[in-house]
Amino acid sequence: MGYTITEKLLMKACKKTEIKTGELIKVNLDMVLGNDITTPVAIAELEKKGIDRIFDKDKISIVLDHFTPNKDIKSATQSAKCRTFAKRHAITHFYDVGRMGIEHALLPEQGIVKPGDVIIGADSHTCTYGAIAAFSTGVGSTDMAMGMACGKTWLRVPAQIKVVLKGKLAPFVSGKDLILHLIGMIGVDGALYKTLEFCGEGVSSLSMDDRFTVCNMAVECGAKNGIFPFDEITEEYLKERVAGYTVFSSDADAFYEKTIEIDLAKLRPTVAFPHLPSNVRTLPCKETVKADQVLIGSCTNGRLSDIEKACAILKGRKVADGVRLIVTPATQKIYLECVKRGLCEIIVEAGGVVSTPTCGACLGGHMGILASKEVCISSTNRNFVGRMGAIDSEIYLASPEVCAASAVLGRLASPEEL
Amino acid sequence: MGKVYKFADNVDTDVIIPARYLNQSSVEHLASHCMEDADATFASKVKKGDFIVAGENFGCGSSREHAPIAIKGCGVEAVIAKSFARIFYRNAINIGLAIVVCPDCGEINEGDELTFDASSGAISDLTTSKTYQGDTFPPFIKNIIDKGGLLNCLEDFSD
Numbered sequence: 001m002g003y004t005i006t007e008k009l010l011m012k013a014c015k016k017t018e019i020k021t022g023e024l025i026k027v028n029l030d031m032v033l034g035n036d037i038t039t040p041v042a043i044a045e046l047e048k049k050g051i052d053r054i055f056d057k058d059k060i061s062i063v064l065d066h067f068t069p070n071k072d073i074k075s076a077t078q079s080a081k082c083r084t085f086a087k088r089h090a091i092t093h094f095y096d097v098g099r100m101g102i103e104h105a106l107l108p109e110q111g112i113v114k115p116g117d118v119i120i121g122a123d124s125h126t127c128t129y130g131a132i133a134a135f136s137t138g139v140g141s142t143d144m145a146m147g148m149a150c151g152k153t154w155l156r157v158p159a160q161i162k163v164v165l166k167g168k169l170a171p172f173v174s175g176k177d178l179i180l181h182l183i184g185m186i187g188v189d190g191a192l193y194k195t196l197e198f199c200g201e202g203v204s205s206l207s208m209d210d211r212f213t214v215c216n217m218a219v220e221c222g223a224k225n226g227i228f229p230f231d232e233i234t235e236e237y238l239k240e241r242v243a244g245y246t247v248f249s250s251d252a253d254a255f256y257e258k259t260i261e262i263d264l265a266k267l268r269p270t271v272a273f274p275h276l277p278s279n280v281r282t283l284p285c286k287e288t289v290k291a292d293q294v295l296i297g298s299c300t301n302g303r304l305s306d307i308e309k310a311c312a313i314l315k316g317r318k319v320a321d322g323v324r325l326i327v328t329p330a331t332q333k334i335y336l337e338c339v340k341r342g343l344c345e346i347i348v349e350a351g352g353v354v355s356t357p358t359c360g361a362c363l364g365g366h367m368g369i370l371a372s373k374e375v376c377i378s379s380t381n382r383n384f385v386g387r388m389g390a391i392d393s394e395i396y397l398a399s400p401e402v403c404a405a406s407a408v409l410g411r412l413a414s415p416e417e418l
Numbered sequence: 419m420g421k422v423y424k425f426a427d428n429v430d431t432d433v434i435i436p437a438r439y440l441n442q443s444s445v446e447h448l449a450s451h452c453m454e455d456a457d458a459t460f461a462s463k464v465k466k467g468d469f470i471v472a473g474e475n476f477g478c479g480s481s482r483e484h485a486p487i488a489i490k491g492c493g494v495e496a497v498i499a500k501s502f503a504r505i506f507y508r509n510a511i512n513i514g515l516a517i518v519v520c521p522d523c524g525e526i527n528e529g530d531e532l533t534f535d536a537s538s539g540a541i542s543d544l545t546t547s548k549t550y551q552g553d554t555f556p557p558f559i560k561n562i563i564d565k566g567g568l569l570n571c572l573e574d575f576s577d
Binding site for chain 2: 024026037038040041044045046048049051066067071072074075077078122123124126138139140141142143145146149150152154188189192193219222224276363364365382384385386387391
């Protein structure tokens, strides 16, 4: 019996020649990540135990992206703790305002993570890097502390689910619609503790940005990791960013607990209604959902192609009266490209705002909080009760294109309606 | 012995501790807002030794360790659920918050008085006189719990 790509990555990391599903293993880490919310808790844990060493200054990333630029004194104090720690330990991959971006867009963009890596991050969306054929999973602050101290963590070998993709996406349908469709099929705990491995001929029609979006939201159905095979598209993406990596691939006779098939051509623009990412419907839908705010950004959908697609819809049009459009390029590099390509101009001309890179509004931190009963159509990843503000506000999760069309029409809408 | 506070399926870490409180991380601060968006009165009424009993996928969503820290800080003896989201599960183990997987815990009612034996996984509902068996941990995880959290196991992880 062969092994899957995930199992092979874990075998490499625990230096074993065979592993079994459910087995608890100690693994060596290639990267340990934290942000301005989770890192201070990890630092405090290390201090409490009197641990003042790190395993490798090049294998730790600290990105100040959640409450930054800092929204108040308390969050500024949290950032200051991270800054002091990073400086004292000469952490190579420390990203502060002006250089930072949303962590899960930033790390692949900067070539900090690569195929073959085993990565943990104290942020649930760390599963994003499966898009470049790495094993990557979200953990907590104590795991981050342990990872920083000794370069290791413990993992349970996950059961494997194969998601076979066929066909090609229709216009106005993207990776976001694919992952929302899948979460709708299997539920918010449909892949609990398990791997979602995407494969099949349909993979070659998905861009890197689509793959990042899909892996990013694997956690929204409980998965430990999402992963794509390495192909020409991955290779092209990595060409200018990183060299010297190892490519792993699944054996033909690897064991999967379950196989799910999805025909990409049949997918429609898909929206998750409040208050779970699994509560999905396709557009057009019969309900009229009036929008107060539209958010395009986040680690899920704040990449250049996301903003380009949104701007193709916004160009020459106006945001509807009574709607606040907020666009958040995920990194400084993406921001600069948006300026150079005239995308910022399109957004501003349409009546929207372009924000600095930040996770802010997505998690109800700052830069776009919702009042009571307000509705946000959002390209982000979670629509839980109170996630973006008041507990009786509502979030509808959708692709950047659906968000842009909704901003223009003032209600939840498909781009086809324009 | 403690009282049961009952919650539904898919309790996410945003309702356990909303992001608006994550600009600081002291235990007292987090505990004072525990479960606020699911039950605004929870933090003021929960007492040391009480229990949270919930459905499937408890602790889903954000990886914030502030969530189990808030629950532990309130004095909750254990969280008993049909299943846990994986990051919450490992965070609880790593910080020493007792968690118990018990598929039949849906029968336990809000307000029941419970006792829980961590070593055997036995749960006794004194109000209904029923007993339930919670899953016990494999030795690897039990070692982390017995040592009082992950960072006390640093030596076990050195080659």
